[in-house]
Amino acid sequence: MKILKADAGALNNFEVLEFLKSKGYSKDDRKRGMGRVTTSEYKVFDYLVDTPAGTQTREGNDEFKEKCKQFDLGNDTILNIINTRPASVVEIYAIVEENADELVEMIGEVLTPPTAPSPKPEADTDEIDAETMNCGTN
Amino acid sequence: MFYLSRIEHSLRLPPHLLSLRLQDAVMGELEKLFLDKVIANLGLCVSVYDIQSIKDHFILPNDGHPTLTVVFTLIMFRPFVGEIITAKVLESTADGLRLSLGFFDDIYIPSHRLPTPSHKKDNLKKNSVMWYWKPSDDEFSIELKDQIRFQVESVNYPKIPTEQPENSKPFAPMEVKGSIDFDGLGPVHWWQDVDEEAS
Secondary structure: OEEEEOOOOEEOHHHHHHHHHHOOOOOOHHHOOOOOOOHHHHHHHHHHHOOHHHHOOHHHHHHHHHHHHHHOOOHHHHHHHHHHOOOOHHHHOOOOOOOHHHHHHHHHHHOOOOOOOOOOOOHHHHHHHHHHHHHHHO | OEEEEEEEEEEEOOHHHOOOOHHHHHHHHHHHHHOOOEEOOOEEEEEEEEEEEEEEEEOOOOOOOOEEEEEEEEEEEOOOOOOEEEEEEEEEEOOEEEEEOOOOOOEEEEHHHOOOOEEEEEOOOOOOEEEEEOOOOOOEEEOOOOEEEEEEEEEEOOOOOOOOOOOOOOOOOOEEEEEOOOOOOEEHHHHHHHHHHHO
């Protein structure tokens, strides 16, 4: 094995999720085990679907990247903001400290908000969410 | 969090796969070889992104299968230092917290990287403790299965030990150390309540 290029570009969570979807992964339990799917990829899919990436759109992300140019942010920072989608100043503060207010406002306008209610770790609500989602896709 | 890495590999293609399309056979073999494995300094392989080229078909003398040179791209999970990631609490011990992403379980928050001032209370279960953050009179707990937002401090690729000391934890080829000692980090619901009060 020879490593030709260790870093041939970064992907954000949304792009990885789209790639897995194009390979036939879905949240529907009945479709599991069909086609060319592997368990390890399913674990990644399950994690990503519950992150903000699950509701984002390519257009929204592109627009956000374009608008970020005025703030002079690094690629890593922009990637991190898209992946975590901070909803308030306190959440974005660990990523960037400057222009936090403007950025949060911009995130609210451009990036699609996660539709799921607050991800509080209550097992009951999580289960209901999963059920209603399945009903929607059936 | 995810990066593409280009790799060249000379692949042995078992003869029973020769009835398949070459692309499919090579893809299957690559997935078998690399998926869910850690490559030192590259990270954890999540998926095979594409196959760039397949060339140099040759059969070595006395070999019953062709060997090919394949150039392909892998999607690697490799967090960068300073990145903010959300993960679930897997274990809570006196040494700190262990977090899981579902596909990756070797994320550690050492006890000196918990929010200050924090203290622990013994739990009924053996070896497990509960951690509490006490910024004022109020106490905030970190419970198992909590969603935690943490910042990556370092990513290590330990060498395979030649001799495993007794009672040591299982060997992990990639370890992420994180910190939650900052505003906005820690269990997600701590900060949600703050927002609601503020607005």
